[in-house]
Amino acid sequence: MKTYWDIMKTPGVARVLLSQLTARFPFGMVSLAFLIHIEHVYHSYAAAGAVLGALALGQALVGPITSRMMGIFGIRPVIVSTIVVVSITVCVMVLFPLPIWVLMVLGLVSGASMPPIQPAVRTMYPKMVPSTKLTPLFSLDASAQEIIWIVGPVLTTFVAVQISSAAAIFLAVGFFIVGGAWFLTSPIVGRVRIPRSKTRFGGVLKRPTVIISTVVGLLLVASFAAVEAGIVAIFGNGGPTAGWVLAIFALGSLFGGLALGHREISSFSLTARMFVVAAGMGLAVFSTDFWWLSIMLFISGIGVAPALTVLFANVSATLKFSETAEAYAWIGSGQLIGVGMGSAIAGLTIDAFGPAAAILVAALFAGTGTVAALIAKPWSPDLRNRDLSPIPDTEPIPVQH
Incomplete structure (x- = not known):
């Protein structure tokens, strides 16, 4: 824990870490809130999955473009404009009675305008701490973001039940605006400029580490989305139980990230950590009891943040600084395609075979991700005793003072 405390004492790190988590808090709320809202209004998990799939597709298609634009226009202008668009679009989806196909179109636009905060932050970290602290910082970030998935589902289900599902979505928009403003006013955001990429x-998709991280990340997050849909369907949206199960899942990831974040990364680390995720989900298939699902998903969660840490560190250590923002965005796009796939397939499976089938879908996604990581082991870098900073660009990187 001393390592993490030393990192948090580094000037600017605590504010950036906390503010970007606040700005990204809606990512732990929007999917579940729309799942509850659309199922409540249209009485169909398949319809909810279709809208969530469109939202994820929009971000997957446009995310790399908006991330690359930060190297042209700067971090602040791109993030401000996207926050404005996504806030307006999401509110329209809730305020007006619209057919499903219109919601899907608006979902596509909302996804396309999601602010690229995560790629910006991942790109900034190597400029904020020494290379020896990058792996713990990535792990701390991956672990801390689990607060989003611990508090987000519980808060969403509580607000949706006690007030309305629309109120839960409006609350997410509030986090976008407040968190985005807090992050963008951080001094370090104004000092670090992402250089224009020359590729x-x-x-960047030609780089093995980007391909591996994108594919494995897609399968990993697809398992999350399927679990989320399955848990909500199993316990219903009439109480906070589903939110508690999902929070315990995220708590396992927080524990795993803090416990394993200081460990060096080998070429086999991704496979081992994905196996933990798949094993827990596989065991969760055998019962829909609250405590069984909670314990098995906690075990599964232990591998989540450590696996994400490997994805981020592999990219940081093998790409140029000017390429990392776009690379992280492609990884994010893969994860968002995973959200769409997981939500859509789980929704169809729930309607056809019942809620418990979605947990099996999640286990299959995680198992496939483990196999993919094992196959990719020869191309996975061994980062033990290695500088994890991005490869320097061939010209000076402007830093405003």
């Missing part, structure tokens, strides 16, 4: 758009 063509999509060129």
